[in-house]
Amino acid sequence: MVFSSLFFTFAFLPITVILYYSLGKPLRNIVLLTASLFFYAWGEPVYVLLMCGSIMINYWIGTLLGRDSGGRRNRQLLLSISLIFNLGCLAYFKYFGMIISTITAMGGWNLQVGTPALPLGISFYTFQTLSYVIDVYREKIKPQKSLLLFALYITMFPQLVAGPIVHYADIESQLADRSMTLEKFYSGMRRFLCGLAKKMLLANNIGLLWSEVKAMPGTEISVLMAWAGIIAFTLQIYFDFSGYSDMAIGLGKMFGFRFKENFRYPYSSQSISEFWRRWHISLGSWFKEYVYIPLGGSRVGKWKLIGNLFVVWFLTGLWHGASWNFVVWGLYFGTLIYVEKSFLQKSMARWPKAVRHIYLLLLVVIGWVFFEFTNLTDGLSFLRIMFGVGDNALIDNQGMVKLKTYAVLYSVCIIAASPGPKKLALLFIRTHGNIYKLVVNVYYCVLMFWGAAYMVGSTYNPFIYFRF
Template sequence: MIFSSVFFIFVFLPITLLIYFVIPKWGKNAVLLICSMIFYAWGEPVYIVLMVVSIVYNYISGIEIDYYRGRKNTRRMRFVFWMAVGVNLAILLFFKYYGFLMENINYILPVDIPYKELALPVGISFYTFQTLSYIIDVYKGNVTVQKNLINFGTYITMFPQLIAGPIVRYADIESQLDERRITLSGFGNGIAWFLRGLAKKVLIANNIGMAYDAIAALPQGEMSVLSAWIGCIAYTFQIYFDFSGYSDMAIGLGKMFGFEFMKNFDYPYISKSITEFWRRWHISLGTWFREYVYIPLGGNRVGTAKAIRNIFVVWFLTGFWHGAAWNFIFWGVYYGILLLLEKYVLKKVLEKVPAFIKHIYTMFFVLIGWVLFFSPGLGEAVSYIGTMFGIGANGLADAAGIYYLYNYALLIILSCICSVPLTYKIFTKIIFGGSKGRTVLAAGVYLAVFVLSIAYLVNATYNPFLYFRF
């Protein structure tokens, strides 16, 4: 089940909200837990067992860590902690990377070990990082151990951010699990967030994604330079509006239930450096790696050699987290190299060049990065990048490229407009202002957005969600 589906919007969400608000305060977390389990089991009922096991195991591990801390048994506390970290990572590695490992063993060694590809549990990368944040923070003494199993289960399974983030650290919502205030204005704000995210996902990402899919299906020997660039640009906007739209819907749903989640995207395509881009893109993932990997390794408070090592470790893991394929690993290392160049080589140069040059530089490398990301393998990525620069291309432009440019030019322009904060500032200034007339106008605009989105969903056969595979 995905947020951008008619069933979720008209059946699952209204029923869940109705029960949630009817039930007294003491039972609200239980309602969220049960509904979240149903939400998760809707597509993959077999993996609900895995989630339950994960919840119970990490709940007990947290209590054990706290118990041994109270007894000042550091050795035992450390053992339980590392065991919990190991078990969580082992589960993630097995389900997400088992096939990748066997494929590479068969390729490197003179063997042909048969193996079965495992279906990836939806959202396992996200909820594993959430359980790890809890275990690590309990071990460090940064949070109080959660002794209420229902509250802990609610944190792990909460459906608004279960399958695609943002990655919610336990420290960020520890107090909200026990005490949260739901107001009419907060609920309305949640609806606005949800509808903006729905429009991003349905009206922009889905439509421009069709251009990318059509171009990606072309044999690369028959792809012109123009087609390759349009395909890359289309994917660049698709993944942003798809993922940020889903994150906005998650934040909106959280507000409807009284939770405040961190913003996950902050207009990354206005960035003037790769460093700035990664401060604005998938903020919750960057925060997680900074807090639980980069800083514990010493961050930048160590010598240059170790600082470089720390950045490479973080970006290798960032790439590997995204998928079990070499192109994802190289994508992570690619960004690690760019960030190191900006930190140690290009910093003074970038400070002197005009802003628009810095923006062009940033977006150029971001576009190349997305080719590494969307390609099925590293070889295909190199071939696609070659086509973008005329190597093996079917000419500078062909009929297919002109067709896609003609049909998607307006959508690309709209995507550019909606990728900058000025657009939203103008939008809010026009429809909000405190007067009754503007309140009615705002309601009318959001209603129109909702109707357009639903009209699209009713007739659409194309409604993917890119981050399901992660």
Template sequence: MVFSSLIFLFQFLPMVLLVYYISPKRLRNAVLLAASLVFYAWGEPLYILLMVFSTVFDYANGLLIERFRPRRRVAKTVLLISLAGNLGILGFYKYAGFVIDNLNGLFQLHLQAADLPLPIGLSFYTFQTMSYVIDVYRGKVQPQRNLIAFGTYVTMFPQLVAGPIVKYGDIARQLVSRNLTLKRFGKGAELFIRGLAKKMLLANNLGLLWTSVKTTPAEEMSMLGAWLGIAAFTLQIYFDFSGYSDMARGLAKMLGFNMKINFNYPYISRSVTEFWRRWHISLGSWFREYVYIPLGGNRTGIGKQLRNLLIVWFMTGLWHGASWNFIAWGLFFGGLVTLEKLFLLKWLKYVPRLGQHIYLLLAVAIGWVLFEFEQMDMAWIFVKSMFGGAANGWANFQALYDLSAYALILALSALCATPLPRLWLLRWTFRRRLVSVTVLPLLYLVALILSTAYLVAQTYNPFLYFRF
């Protein structure tokens, strides 16, 4: 089940909200846990057992670490068992086939990998439970003794299948007590509708252009067509994932929870370093806190600091998928961040702001090519097409047609990827109080109606980050 589906919007969600709000406070975690299990089982009926095992496994590990805290070695052994178990599950389902395929190619072996589909959301909820156990071991959080409350944290359906990654410490108090007010519900509904509109009205339409360009044979590709395609994907993946995150945060707020922002207008950045402080913030925070800092962070001299950066970026690429293109994508950005730390950020200070933005957008566009093309030779051909090496010249009829057909949605999406529309809306409603209580709700209603209409009519409706 996905948020952008009629069954979720008009059956599952209203029923869950009704039961949740009429239930006594002491039962709301149980209601939310049950609803989340149904939500996950709707699309993954078998793998729900894996998620339940992961939940119970790390619930028990947290309690064992607390019990044996005075015996440091025993507590550390429990931590290592937890990490090995979680990484083992992740490795088996996500990376075993990749490793076996590469071993077969390298040593001419004939090993067979189990052909198992990747459980939806595995990378997200595994990182959540791992962070919980690590934080209990560090003494940053107290272990959760109520299994239902812990299960609610792990399986909460708003962020279960595609994040954001929520650390237990950020939500521990809310699992015990949270305020349900009409104002908070309204803010959550607004945030959810904004995310739904991002997904249905912008991301899906941009995705149609990218799908058309991506499947164009190399001999028919033009330079203009390549740039239109990667511009569409650059905006599509942003509105797809940030739209999902907005919907997740909105749903959580409607249920009384506050989740941290996951995207902060990354395309207005002026360096790759800044971009990754604004993009998928919860993932970057996770790797910084649980990998980069334990490796020594930036406290171990420039050589080890750069080593730590490259390890983190290798793992970031690998987290996104078991394929060499994701590793190349991670190392590409890791290399740029390393260069910026060494000297490039100092040089960029002397470049006009427009030049800094152009540098960032070019780097991101090339990165997204690596991200999307599993075959590295196809990625290289596409990048060459972007920079004058297209087999079909600068432009052709198809590219000019795409430009005329998609110019408006590309321009509107580029504008919406900046804070300007939000700032204009805030200024407009602040000065005209009557507008904020009449016109603004009407705008959200129109956005909901249009999104629903597109939902009924469209067959193209993927969530890109579900595959991770």
């Protein structure tokens, strides 16, 4: 079940909201947990058992860690059990096929081994359970005594399958008790509609251009067409994932939860380091807190820093998918961040802002090529086309037609990906507060009906980050 579907928007969500608020406060968590399990089981009924097993084991380990205040070896053993179980499940379901294919390629064998289907959202809920157990082990938080509340933390459907990754400490108090007002609910609904519009109206439509370009034979793609296509993907993946995060944050607010922001206009950044402070914030903060800092962070020698960055960005790339192109993508950004930290940062400060921004966008767009092409050879071939290496035409009529067709959508996407509209809205509030309320209400009504119309007629509706 996806958020951008008619069943979710006009059946599952309204029924859940009605039951949640009509059955009274004592039953709200039960309603939300039941709805979350149903939401997950809708597409993968078998793997809901895996998730429930993970909940039971990690709840048990957390409880034992809370009781054992003395024995260090026992605590380390319990932590090890949790790490082996959680990472073992993730490795088997997500990376088993990659491991077998790599071994086969290296040994020259022809192994025919079936690979398991990837459980939806396993990367996200595995990281949440790991952060909970590690924080209990570190005695940063107390273990949750209620199995119901712990299960709700792991399974909560707004952020279950594609994040943001929620730390237990951030919502610990909200699990037991949370206040709710009509204004908060309305604010959450507005945020959900914004995310839905990003997904249905922007990501899906600009993504069609990239699908057309990617399906073309390499010999028929001009330099212009290659850049038009990969820029379309650059916009698609932002609106796809930030749209999902907006919907998750909005849904959470509708049920009284406050989730942290996951995106802060990353394409307005002026360095790779800043970009990664603004893109998929919850994942970046997870690796920083649980991998980078324990390794020593940046307060180490040159070679140790290189090693730390290699580990973090190798894992960041690998987290995104069971294919070596994701590892290359991660190490690509890790290398750029090291270059910036080591010597480029000081000189960049003297560059004009426009130059820094172009530098950031160019490197990010190149990075998305490694991300999107699972076959590295195909990705490198596409990069060669982008930079005019080969016999491909520089400009062709087909490319010009595509640009004219998508010109308005390109413009809307570029504006929507910047903080400009938000700044204008804040300015309008200060000068025309009363009119603003009316305009906003009309705006969200239009988004709702327009988004619903696209859900009815759209045949292209993938969530890119669902596969991670």
